[in-house]
Amino acid sequence: MWGLRLGIFLLMRILQWGEDRRFDEMRENLAKLAVFWIFQAVWVWTVSLPVTFVNASNRNPSLQAADIIGWIIWSVGILVEATADQQKLTFKNSPDNRGKWCDVGVWKYSRHPNYFGEIFLWWGIFVAATPVLKNAEWLVILGPIFLTLLLLFVSGIPLLEESADKKYGNIPAYRHYKRKTSPLILLPPALYGNMPGWFKTTFLFEFPLYSRGLPQETWSRSQLETSVHKIS
Template structure:
């Protein structure tokens, strides 16, 4: 298993290098966002291909990974299509000139590749041949489904909101965004803890650091922390939204209030 895991690093970094070359022609490194989830899918396919046996459970796990990865990649590609380089990467570019074109190979693509490789380790154990379904699989799939619904529906609601010119400068506070300021990140959180639970029956209980790292990224690095700072600066109305809506976990109070209203 160790050699398979190391092979995945080479595969992921190779994908990053090829996409980096493409980014040089476009002068846009934000295409790495579309690559992110595909790195996990490529690693998962490699892990399963090296597994001694393939059974119904492993096919189910790979299917969950593929559905999540392809949806996220397609969504980000469509969202960014025809748009200039994302402001986050423009700032990184400004802070790393001169020669950012070369530096982006390791600052952007290499770094995200290594992070994806580290976080992918529960997938290796989730895809390792477990001869029968485990009771944890039920909890894992339910958690994955909750996460997928939150992430996909929230992304669709935000995409539709932003496409409406009448909403320019406004804050989305309806739908899933009524219960948490970041329902898409909460969905991602659920999905990765679901993957971890799928790894436990394959003796992957010790890989808990991977979903923990993903949670840290979502809360403090590239997710909630970064978005809160940017949005509050750009949209003054966001401050009022912050005061009435949970930052990450859906507010149960708001859920019950909605049920009573109906």
């Protein structure tokens, strides 16, 4: 279901846009393309470990609380991810939004709600797999851990944050959006914006590397709010 949903979405997107510039450089270099696809295969194999072990196990325990909890987590995750993807696609397809960052729908509550959904659904699959796991089989937890670390620190949020900062970092309204909006977990902007910095960094994944693409000049809170008010 996860693969079908993602495949259909990517097909719709490429039919509308006609191209995907992210792969331009790779298509011109066979070595880079090979490394990319091998990494994708390793990624899918790793995050699928809980499913693989469940399907390979001959144990068949009765329905447990972990099953229901896992299915709920998975359902919430795929719903958030699908909603976020569709809302952003609709936003970017509108000529009126050209040159703007997406801040509608679930994007009001998270700068990367699609990644929140992706991480959440794979942790749900792991939780649902736990009733059949024994001894060393618990190492399948490396699947969701690998995905979480990848999106938080490597190829997910850091790259997109740096790209957005370079595009919109000089716009006060964008800085205001970034300060008020959680990087991953869906939270009301009014709540997140008033939380102390140490709490955001420790518990809500607002790491310093997510701001390395911003211009060097700093803005005080009062300057940001005044500028946003003027723009409004």
